[in-house]
Amino acid sequence: MISDPSNATPEQLLHAAENGVRDRRKAEVRQLELLLAWADLHSGDPQAEPDAVPVRFGGPRLISLGGDGTPEVADLALVEMAIARHEHVMATRGALADAFDLRHRLPQVWAGVREGRCELWVVRRVARMSRTLDRNQIRIVDTAVAAALDQAPSRILTIAEAKVIEADPVAHQGRIDKNQSQKGVWYPKPRPGSQVDDDSQAGVGTVFARLEEADALAHRQTVDDLAAALAEHADVPDGAEPLDMDHWRAEAFAMLADPAAVLAFCRSIEDPDQHDSDATRTTGDAELVVHLAQDPDGALGPLTRVEGLGPRLLDQVRDLLGRHTTITVQPVIDLHTGRSVNGYEHPTDVKHRTQLRTIGDVFPHATSLFTRQGRPPDHDHTVAYDKHGPPGQTGDHNDTPLARHHHRAKTHVPGYTVMQLGPDRWIWGSPHGLYRLVTTTGTSVITRAEYQLLEQDAIVLAGALAA
Incomplete structure (x- = not known):
């Protein structure tokens, strides 16, 4: 330990910082281990105790916090542990639910995080992401995430997301169907005082939209194409800095409110020799890089990974491709070759x-x-x-x-x-x-x-x- 960091060498500071990460990770895991030990001490049914106050009168009872396959714990016993942890009892319940899932449902991940291979908050989030899976489905998540614990948090969570979907594609399709039934576009009204309370609200409006993913991608492509054309043909005064593409995307988005203006602009930049009746606006090519996996029998699995989007069901990829009249399938890239x-x-x-x-x-x-x-x-x-x-x-x-x-x-x-x-x-x-x-x-x-x-x-x- 360095008593006075101001007198330490660069090497001492770096190694102290690295040791600090290791010690912090161990301390955080230790807190979950203490919580699990407390829960184990209070896993018996309090209603079986002599003279127990019935549940209907507010007496203690066993509750389930984690996913399928985790033990129960006496609810009122967690109140005192919350005091020791300096937090609300609901935060203690949440931490114990994650700890139960890690110990009982994600044992390989739990072993890795106890070795200090990963930040605890990352695997706790994996536990929450996978809580709806049953004890058999979650095994695929445990194996994949445990193998990836040395990776960055964003990559671990991406892998976990894919494996949760792969483990239960039917449930994920249900999430998709639910979200697609809740589509909408919202134009929030400015609240009184927002023009001066928040400088970023003065003179601008905000739009929120929930669309089908294929529609959102198509809309983005149209806005990007139109923004690029607007930027290319903009008059920039001598010596002035050109406006960034965020500005031109906003201009393009606003321009879509007047389709006639969009059509007139597109015609104005077409080949002058082209007849108006033939002037059409075509979107640029869209490229999807899709990673597929085959089952042992040669059939394609239900899950894919789309570059730039993440894990998607195979049916979602079909929907994305279904918006294009012409589809060109490029050869598979053999990553084992070199040049x-x-x-x-x-x-x-x-x-x-x-x-x-x-x-x-x-x-x-x-x-x-x-x-x-x-x-x-x-x-x-x-x-x-x-x-x-x-x-x-x-x-x-x-x-x-x-x-x-x-x-x-x-x-x-x-x-x-x-x-x-x-x-x-x-x-x-x-x-x-x-x-x-x-x-x-x-x-x-x-x-x-x-x-x-x-x-x-x-x-x-x-x-x-x-x-």
Whole structure:
């Protein structure tokens, strides 16, 4: 422990911070373990006690808090534990429900979080997401999430979401049907005083809409196309900064209130030689990247993962595609193949394969996921490109996809090292001696000795590929 952080070295501060994360995670798990032990002490039926006050007169009773397969607990016993935890009894009930689910329904996840592999709040949310599943259905969630605990929270929750849907697609279809029966568009009226109380409300209106997903995507595509055209043909005064696309999307959205104005604008930018009767507005191409899984018998499973959207039922994908009159199915991309070129720039197909293979930023503990809506990653050469070096330096074997901020840190902060062990494995060293292994399953802490052993693998791999 550092008694005075102001006198510590950079290495001491980093290791103290890392140890602090480990200790905090253990302390949080310890709080749930204490809560579980308290619940175990009060798992007997209080109505079986001599002279018990009947439930109808307000006496204690057993209640179920967790999902299928979890034990019951005496309700009034939790009041005193809530006092000890400095919280309302309903917060204590919620924590115990999550703890019950973790211990009894998600045992592999519970074992992993007790080892300090993940933030407790993440797995508690997984417990709540999966509470409606029965004790058999939830096994698929337990296995998948336990294998992903070293990944960033956003990726763990994405996996959990997919597995909850996969475990009970009928229930998820029910959620879809319920939401689609509650569609609507709302134009809230400004409340008195909002024009001056909240500067962001002055002079603007707000619109909320709940649409079918296919309709929402089609609407977004139309707004994006119209916004791009408006921005391209806007008159920007000399020296003025061009307006951002958020502004032009707002202008396009407002313009849709007058279809005649939209049609007139579209005709005004068409080929002057084209007759008005032939002037039509067509939307741009939409690309869906869909990940499918096959059952052992070769049939497609009920669940898919759509890039930029997340897990979707196969029927939902059919609905998305059903809005297009022309559909082109591209060949399956084999992520096990590799390619290299002699130039500096990574080819488009290499970038595409890398992004599909890695899913997100490969900087240690990064959370960014690569989607069509987000900024595309920077494809950095793991081993710096040498214009006088051997051929084939650019390819799957030498591609480190990074978000821009992490790319800047790697490039401009002295001391970062990264080596690639294959198309989806990297080892990192930080300027002050922190070492990490990053794979498609997340980030793992490694020692300096482990880093040095893996470093030899990276050198051998680079030599083999350059040969």
